[in-house]
Amino acid sequence: MQRLGKNHGGYHGERIDIHQVTRAATCAAQRHGWQVAALPFEAGRELLTFRRDAAGARRNVYLSTGIHGDEPAGPLAISRLLEENLWPAEANLFVCPCLNPTGFTQNRRENQYGKDLNRDYKHFETAETRAHVAWLAQQPPFDLVFCLHEDWEANGFYLYELNPDGWPSLAPCMIKAVAQRCPIDLAEVIEGRPALGGIIHPSHDPDSRPQWPEAFWLLQHKTRLSYTLEAPSDFPLATRVNALMAAVNAALVPE
Numbered sequence: 001m002q003r004l005g006k007n008h009g010g011y012h013g014e015r016i017d018i019h020q021v022t023r024a025a026t027c028a029a030q031r032h033g034w035q036v037a038a039l040p041f042e043a044g045r046e047l048l049t050f051r052r053d054a055a056g057a058r059r060n061v062y063l064s065t066g067i068h069g070d071e072p073a074g075p076l077a078i079s080r081l082l083e084e085n086l087w088p089a090e091a092n093l094f095v096c097p098c099l100n101p102t103g104f105t106q107n108r109r110e111n112q113y114g115k116d117l118n119r120d121y122k123h124f125e126t127a128e129t130r131a132h133v134a135w136l137a138q139q140p141p142f143d144l145v146f147c148l149h150e151d152w153e154a155n156g157f158y159l160y161e162l163n164p165d166g167w168p169s170l171a172p173c174m175i176k177a178v179a180q181r182c183p184i185d186l187a188e189v190i191e192g193r194p195a196l197g198g199i200i201h202p203s204h205d206p207d208s209r210p211q212w213p214e215a216f217w218l219l220q221h222k223t224r225l226s227y228t229l230e231a232p233s234d235f236p237l238a239t240r241v242n243a244l245m246a247a248v249n250a251a252l253v254p255e
């Protein structure tokens with residue numbers, strides 16, 4: 001499978017109607033018994049959150065996406081995962097299906113004010129991150145975190161693993177599952193960081209990050225095991241959606 005060659009200087013692929021996608025996700029969540037809550041953040045705008053509590057749950061799992069408005073595969077993948085409803089029975093689940101709704105209406109990475117929300121989890125200059133973190137603070141610790149993203153420059157799928165305590169890694173099984181549906185970026189350096197087989201282990205040191213992404217705030221406050229999944233945006237949208245879904249399913253519902 002070859003890159004489409006559409007992305008030059010930014011993302012120029014398929015767009016989505018984010019309101020339609022989040023409506024579909026909300027309907028699927030409600031149909032399967034999830035709790036749906038809206039977080040006001042500014043001038044009548046809201047962030048959606050979904051929660052499913054499981055009887056006798058043994059772990060808490062968090063998933064988020066849509067923090068960059070030019071990355072449509074994540075919200076579509078979450079909506080399809082909610083529709084398919086193949087979640088592990090023993091897990092409480094917490095989902096944020098779109099953290100940057102104003103960015104999607106403009107097909108831009110940043111929000112409507114030009115702020116990259118995924119660099120604002122240290123200083124909280126934006127209403128979206130303040131509302132999101134206030135909600136996160138009310139939730140229990142998470143045993144496992146997934147942040148679904150895309151990379152418009154990538155040659156294939158890759159992921160970041162934050163696992164400072166050396167717990168058993170879920171990264172190899174995710175890469176294996178994705179490889180059946182989407183090319184893996186096998187470069188030895190990705191985004192300026194050493195990589196091996198599509199897996200990057202970034203620094204855990206908070207002082208090394210002047211601007212924190214969502215995953216790094218979560219590592220400091222809510223979890224000790226986090227995966228940021230990066231689908232390659234210069235491939236067909238269906239391929240990217242399938243790659244993200246395959247990674248999540250492989251980690252949560254192993255064969």
